[in-house]
Amino acid sequence: MSKYSGLNGSFAENIRQFAEQAKAGLDATFREIVIEIGSSVIRMSPVGNPDIWAANVAHxxxxxxxxxxxxxxxxxxxxxxxxxxxxxxxxxxxxxxxxYAKPLTKTERDQNFNVNGLVAGKDYVGGRFRGNWQFSIGSPVDGVIDQIDPAGNVTLAKLKLQVEQLSIGETAYLVNNLPYAVPLEYGHSKQAPGGMVRITLARFQQIVDEATRNNQV
Structure with missing residues (x-):
């Protein structure tokens, strides 16, 4: 038997392995890009704060x-x-x-003059907008969800988990269907005067470059 039997001198296996590695690298890059875009949008999303509402400030x-x-x-x-x-x-x-008469104590100012009081939004809890960013693959999600997430941690964790199913070549969507999403994007809130999506889009190439470096084959 020839000592060369079983050897074909082909690069097929090497190419296959490289292709698999390249595909895995592209998937990882794509996922990192989507996660960073989503994280950026979620982090910058305004959270309603009654303390800064005009009526309460005036009060x-x-x-x-x-x-x-x-x-x-x-x-x-x-x-x-x-x-x-x-x-x-x-x-x-x-x-x-x-x-001598005594000036008001801090407690008296609060209790007798209500210097820290609210006239609007006394039971309001912010975070619905931040909690309504929804990720999907293939087609955008319709409707809204009943989720209050002031810190955005729940929404971000859900995004990272869902993105694990994403592969290169697929279309990813991140939408917020609340009726005030567009006004907030265009400066309705002082917390995000430049919006969220537009600022993230301005960083898009930077996000892509960093993800590419992190996942080089």
């Missing part, structure tokens, strides 16, 4: 002004008392029957 400003006015009045009364000779003993000490 707190008015109440704070009232509390400040009260303290200013207290200070004036105390100055008048300190300048009234009959309020002092011959030794120059304040008579026991005379008491």
């Amino acid at each position: 707190r400003q008015a109440n704070t002004a009232a509390a400040d006015a009260y303290d200013a009045h207290v200070e004036v009364r105390n100055v008048i008392k300190s300048l009234t000779p009959s309020n002092f003993t011959k030794a120059g000490k304040l008579k026991r029957s005379v008491k």
Whole structure:
């Protein structure tokens, strides 16, 4: 038997292995790109915060002004008392029957003047928009989901899990079907004046380059 039997001198197996590695590398690159795009959009999504709503800001400003006015009045009364000779003993000490008024404590400002109060959104919990980013393969998802995710961690974890099923050549979708998604993208919220999708798109080539470097075959 020839010592060369069973050897065909073909690169077929090497090429097959390289093709598999290349395919795996492309899949990993594609998935990393999609995850980074999704992460960027989710992270930048505004979360409703009643504290910064105009009605509540105006309410707190008015109440704070009232509390400040009260303290200013207290200070004036105390100055008048300190300048009234009959309020002092011959030794120059304040008579026991005379008491200086006290300015408001932090608790009194909160309880009596409601300086940190809300007139709108008292039971509101933000995070519905951030929690409504939905990933799909092949066709976009319809409808909205009942998910409140202020930090975005649940939405991001779900995205990463779903992207594991994604392969190069497939079409990936990330949509938010809430009716105020488009207004938020175009500056309706001061938290994201430049939107989320547009800013992420501006970084697209950077995202692709980094993912490509991370998954070179």
